[in-house]
Amino acid sequence: xxxxxxxxxxxxxxxxxxxxxxxxxxxxxxxxxxxxxxxxxxxxxxxxxxxxxxxxxxxxxxxxxxxxxxxxxxxxxxxxxxxxxxxxxxxxxxxxxxxxxxxxxxxxxxxxxxxxxxxxxxxxxxxxxxxxxxxxxxxxxxxxxxxxxxxxxxxxxxxxxxxxxxxxxxxxxxxxxxxxxxxxxxxxxxxxxxxxxxxxxxxxxxxxxxxxxxxxxxxxxxxxxxxx
Numbered sequence: 001x002x003x004x005x006x007x008x009x010x011x012x013x014x015x016x017x018x019x020x021x022x023x024x025x026x027x028x029x030x031x032x033x034x035x036x037x038x039x040x041x042x043x044x045x046x047x048x049x050x051x052x053x054x055x056x057x058x059x060x061x062x063x064x065x066x067x068x069x070x071x072x073x074x075x076x077x078x079x080x081x082x083x084x085x086x087x088x089x090x091x092x093x094x095x096x097x098x099x100x101x102x103x104x105x106x107x108x109x110x111x112x113x114x115x116x117x118x119x120x121x122x123x124x125x126x127x128x129x130x131x132x133x134x135x136x137x138x139x140x141x142x143x144x145x146x147x148x149x150x151x152x153x154x155x156x157x158x159x160x161x162x163x164x165x166x167x168x169x170x171x172x173x174x175x176x177x178x179x180x181x182x183x184x185x186x187x188x189x190x191x192x193x194x195x196x197x198x199x200x201x202x203x204x205x206x207x208x209x210x211x212x213x214x215x216x217x218x219x220x221x222x223x224x225x226x227x228x
Contacts, residue, residue, distance in 0.1 A: 001069075005206075006172055009133040009146030015170040015207045019180045020065045021148065025206035026131060029069055032138075032150025033181035034058050035114070037089060037164060042184040054184035055094050063101060064184070070080055072105050075129065077150040077179060078138030085180025095121065112138045112151070128168035140199055145175045155179035155188035156206035156219055166190075167208040171218055173201035190219070197221040 003014040003022070014022040028138045031183040036055045038106060066074070081087035090098075098121055101107075107123030109115075128137035140149040158165040168180035168188055176198075181188065191206050197220040204218040 001168060001184045002212060003169070003212055004207045004215050006177075008148075008172070008174075008177055011134055011146070013177070015172070015177075015209075015211050015213055016065065016069075017156040017209050018061055018065055019168055019170075019182045020062075021170070021177065021179055022069050022071065023134075026073060028073040028075065028131075029065055029071035030066045030075040030077060030136065030148060030179065031065075031184055032179040033064060033112075033153055033186055034062075034076060034081070035079055036081050036094070037087060037185040037188050055090065057184040058182065059094065059097050059101070063097075066101060066105075073107075074101075074105055074123075075136050076110060077136060077148070078110045079114040079151065080109055080112065080214040081115040081119065083117065084115055087115060087121070090121075091184065098122070108136075109180055110136060111139055120166070140176055140178060142199065147176040149176065150179045150181070152178055152196060153186055154178050154191055154206075155180070156217055157218070158190045158208075158219060165208070167210050168212075169209060170207040171196060171200050171204055172207060173204040175201060191220045194218045194221050222226045 001014060003016040005014050016022055021211055102122045109123050109125045111127050134148055136148045154169050154171050155166055156169040167216040170176040171191060205215050206218040208214040
């Protein structure tokens with residue numbers, strides 16, 4: 001299968017070019033930060049309008065990943081909806097689409113900071129979920145091991161053949177993996193931001209997504225020599 005294979009806490013995982021994480025041994029597909037309904041929320045809040053196609057585009061890519069992997073278990077790592085009102089405002093065809101994707105699969109919605117409560121769309125709702133040897137949650141906890149999280153929408157930038165390249169990226173070290181945002185219209189935080197540089201261990205990788213994955217040493221902020 002295309003993607004970047006790696007091991008976390010003894011679990012063999014694949015970072016897919018789409019931004020989804022596949023765990024073959026558990027027949028599991030994990031995605032983070034779908035932010036379904038972002039265009040609706042922008043319109044409701046009086047922000048500059050966005051073309052109302054992001055939910056369709058995101059679900060199309062998710063359906064393709066499910067068909068490709070044949071995963072029977074799905075974990076959505078939080079911020080699956082841009083807010084609770086956006087979840088309730090999903091059109092009927094999107095609700096039916098989600099129900100179709102859930103059919104025959106065990107589906108878990110992990111609580112995010114944008115979507116704190118159940119939204120009546122099937123599946124189970126959890127604050128976090130442990131599947132030994134891994135734990136799935138929305139926001140990384142310092143000091144954890146075997147952790148799979150999202151929240152930060154990580155991106156990485158580098159120069160390739162003299163040209164700048166910036167892509168959503170998985171961040172991977174020996175303790176954790178942070179998934180890129182899967183949803184359309186989601187921005188990102190570059191890996192050299194202090195919040196990510198301080199969270200990820202020395203030797204961490206950034207796995208850029210796109211047509212194919214591209215793994216590089218994680219670009220990070222320079223250390224402050226006063227901090228030792």
